[in-house]
Amino acid sequence: MKARTEEFNEIAQHEVKNEYARAFLGLLPPIIAMRRVQVMGSFPDPEKALALSQAIRAESVARLPELLEQFEKNAVEAGAKVLWARDGKEARDIIVNLARERGVSFVTKGKSMVTEEIGLNEVMKEAQIEPIETDLGEFIAQQLNRPPFHIVGPAINVPVEEIRDLFMKMGILKEDTTDPVQLGYAARLYLRDKFHHIKLGLTGINMAVAETGTIINVENEGNIRFNKSSPRTQVSIMTPEKVVPDMKDAMHLLRLLCRSCTGQKISAYVTMDTGPKKRGEIDGPEELFIVIVDNGRSIFYQDEKTREVLRCIRCGACLNTCPVYTKIGGYPYGFAYSGPMGQILNPLLLGFDRTADLYHACTLCGTCRSICPAGIDHPALFLYYRFREVEMDARFRPKRRPAKERLFFRIWHMANKKRARWDFSIKLSRVMMKKYEKEGWLSSMGQFFTGWFKERDFPAASRQTFREWWGQRKGR
Amino acid sequence: MVGTKEREVIMGAREEILERLRQVKQPLLPPRPVLPPLREFSFSKEELLERLIDELTKQEAIVQRVESAKEVKAKLRSVLEEEGITKVIVSTDEVVKPFDFPGAGREWGISIRPHTDFTDRDQFKKVVFEEVQAGLTGVNFAVAESGTLGIIHDEQEPRLISLAPIAHIALVPTDRVVPTYEVATDEVFKNGQRIPSQFTFITGPSMTADIKATPFKGMHGPRRLIVIIFDSPEEAKG
Numbered sequence A: 001m002k003a004r005t006e007e008f009n010e011i012a013q014h015e016v017k018n019e020y021a022r023a024f025l026g027l028l029p030p031i032i033a034m035r036r037v038q039v040m041g042s043f044p045d046p047e048k049a050l051a052l053s054q055a056i057r058a059e060s061v062a063r064l065p066e067l068l069e070q071f072e073k074n075a076v077e078a079g080a081k082v083l084w085a086r087d088g089k090e091a092r093d094i095i096v097n098l099a100r101e102r103g104v105s106f107v108t109k110g111k112s113m114v115t116e117e118i119g120l121n122e123v124m125k126e127a128q129i130e131p132i133e134t135d136l137g138e139f140i141a142q143q144l145n146r147p148p149f150h151i152v153g154p155a156i157n158v159p160v161e162e163i164r165d166l167f168m169k170m171g172i173l174k175e176d177t178t179d180p181v182q183l184g185y186a187a188r189l190y191l192r193d194k195f196h197h198i199k200l201g202l203t204g205i206n207m208a209v210a211e212t213g214t215i216i217n218v219e220n221e222g223n224i225r226f227n228k229s230s231p232r233t234q235v236s237i238m239t240p241e242k243v244v245p246d247m248k249d250a251m252h253l254l255r256l257l258c259r260s261c262t263g264q265k266i267s268a269y270v271t272m273d274t275g276p277k278k279r280g281e282i283d284g285p286e287e288l289f290i291v292i293v294d295n296g297r298s299i300f301y302q303d304e305k306t307r308e309v310l311r312c313i314r315c316g317a318c319l320n321t322c323p324v325y326t327k328i329g330g331y332p333y334g335f336a337y338s339g340p341m342g343q344i345l346n347p348l349l350l351g352f353d354r355t356a357d358l359y360h361a362c363t364l365c366g367t368c369r370s371i372c373p374a375g376i377d378h379p380a381l382f383l384y385y386r387f388r389e390v391e392m393d394a395r396f397r398p399k400r401r402p403a404k405e406r407l408f409f410r411i412w413h414m415a416n417k418k419r420a421r422w423d424f425s426i427k428l429s430r431v432m433m434k435k436y437e438k439e440g441w442l443s444s445m446g447q448f449f450t451g452w453f454k455e456r457d458f459p460a461a462s463r464q465t466f467r468e469w470w471g472q473r474k475g476r
Numbered sequence B: 001m002v003g004t005k006e007r008e009v010i011m012g013a014r015e016e017i018l019e020r021l022r023q024v025k026q027p028l029l030p031p032r033p034v035l036p037p038l039r040e041f042s043f044s045k046e047e048l049l050e051r052l053i054d055e056l057t058k059q060e061a062i063v064q065r066v067e068s069a070k071e072v073k074a075k076l077r078s079v080l081e082e083e084g085i086t087k088v089i090v091s092t093d094e095v096v097k098p099f100d101f102p103g104a105g106r107e108w109g110i111s112i113r114p115h116t117d118f119t120d121r122d123q124f125k126k127v128v129f130e131e132v133q134a135g136l137t138g139v140n141f142a143v144a145e146s147g148t149l150g151i152i153h154d155e156q157e158p159r160l161i162s163l164a165p166i167a168h169i170a171l172v173p174t175d176r177v178v179p180t181y182e183v184a185t186d187e188v189f190k191n192g193q194r195i196p197s198q199f200t201f202i203t204g205p206s207m208t209a210d211i212k213a214t215p216f217k218g219m220h221g222p223r224r225l226i227v228i229i230f231d232s233p234e235e236a237k238g
Helices: A007-013 A019-040 A045-060 A064-077 A088-100 A113-117 A120-126 A136-144 A160-170 A178-198 A222-231 A246-263 A308-311 A317-321 A337-349 A352-360 A367-371 A376-388 A403-415 A419-436 A448-453 A464-474 B006-022 B045-058 B069-083 B102-107 B121-131 B180-188 B233-235
Strands: A080-084 A104-110 A131-134 A200-203 A207-209 A214-220 A233-238 A269-273 A287-293 B062-068 B087-090 B112-113 B136-137 B141-143 B148-153 B168-174 B198-202 B224-231
Touching: A007 A352, A007 B233, A019 A045, A019 A246, A019 A317, A045 A064, A045 A246, A045 A308, A045 A403, A045 B233, A064 A080, A064 A207, A064 A214, A064 A287, A080 A088, A080 A246, A080 B006, A088 A120, A088 A233, A088 A287, A104 A178, A104 A222, A113 A120, A120 A131, A131 A136, A160 A178, A160 A308, A178 A222, A178 B121, A207 A246, A214 A222, A214 A233, A214 A246, A222 A269, A246 A464, A246 B180, A287 B087, A287 B198, A308 A337, A317 A337, A317 A367, A337 A352, A337 A376, A352 A376, A367 A376, A403 A419, B045 B062, B045 B224, B062 B069, B069 B102, B069 B136, B069 B168, B069 B224, B087 B102, B087 B121, B141 B180, B148 B180, B180 B198
Parallel strands: A080 A287, A104 A131, A104 A200, A200 A233, A233 A287, B062 B224, B087 B112, B087 B136, B136 B168, B168 B224
Antiparallel strands: A207 A214, A214 A269, A269 B198, B141 B148, B148 B198
């Protein structure tokens, strides 16, 4: 996927005015968030249940190398082939070659965020192998050539009329209808034929269990099950941090994943594969390839802070409560991952120079942190990124902040170093503010703070400062 | 297969990635919080069954409860007739096999074919994708906590029977009802045991809400999930 993270502000300004998308964002994320709270109530102690999944994720990341080796050993023993890739290119080459060697003209795909991260579809097309997304939302997003709007509902914002036109154009819809159910069934029929005849199915992985060498997929539609049942070859791709210690931990994480993701107790289908099909089985893959792609993760594993990002299980709960995401939707984030999840991940994957607007677009309200089943402190990471950016930490490929901003903070720093300077600068700024005040508000300060006043007003200075008021009180 | 030169690159990648991960000194982890057990653990058999049926119904599965194994055939026949199903594929797992449904089907004038009629994969796929209207299977577990069916896929239980046909009919003997997922996974992934190639949790029919957030059943998998619950022979005796 071609990243457009640099255009965050432009796309956000456009999307914030998209009334159709806004109507959805005002309705759907709050409903999912509410359902999540309700269904968390099925735990005798929801707080502890959350704390346990956070502890499991922390431990999984801390024990990553050991767990990965254990997983690989057990998966190989069960007959799977495990292939490692340093980066997106190596992973793409592995998968394209596997498909080529088997002479396939198309592959069907279960929803996999990492394949979007490494831009697999584009490369497959170049290699004359058609990648067909089979998750309904991904299928629509792919045909329209759009990034995912929401990790759970990638095309949930697309108007039905647009989907109708698309399906008519593709020739998979016979009758003119905007009924979502009929549109869904049209896609079902089209993809069913593909599922019947696929030779190679491609899926992501939600969890890889070290103890047993098992890979787990969680879904509602059944498309991943088809990808793991119908073709003779299955290729499943994961990043290293998908590994968890044992099946017990996996089951607890499963509960948290489904509750956080869609507010369900469990998704319709959870499949746990250990090796390819065994002799005598009439369906299931004869060969199972597990591709582990690092794509920079072992590098940001080195930093104690950024390591925390690897805990993420991609449930998307942080999107649904984020005051920024719920106004702008998924497009402005410009990459496979959106919302707070994308704001912590995209900068590490793409470099700070291309993603600076992402980690600045946050009110630091902390709701993401408070509900994260993986125990990630998103706001602390945003502050860390900003800090590393200002320090020009080369590991993150930052770009210098604008000269004006740097000058401002240098002055700010000087002005606040001594008490007398602080008092003086406060007095000065009060004079300035008075000058621009109109009916209790400031809507501009001439050439200063134009960035702020582009979108916002500022309350006028009060009659006296807190210190002055406090001084008077003490005198009484 | 992957070429030799590529294999070297890949092996190099493995070492490089793991080596980099190993460089990091691991922090001491705080102890894990102790979780109170899920409520289902203190349920009686009847309560578990009640929870199971309640959860299945919430997921829009159709639940048929019969008293004993003897009534299963008659119930299945009425289900098939009601749904207008004339062609069925059946697995050969230990729950469904003793019933000899193919034989019963011949009496009823309904084609119920065991998957063992097919030895060719493509032929089998053609039948499940294009010919039958329902797949009939047993289950290894029925998990009460969320109304989830646990099915081990093996020689007797092909994956596509419960997936490709538009209806899935599952037989659940009451002695296979368990409170939580872990009871099932402890059994399936027991140490030293042959782990099945695939173990699947099924909760309700296939579903989506990807267009306009409108939920509907039967996106790619079955539109209908019909669950026939019967007292297992041993319990019926007692």
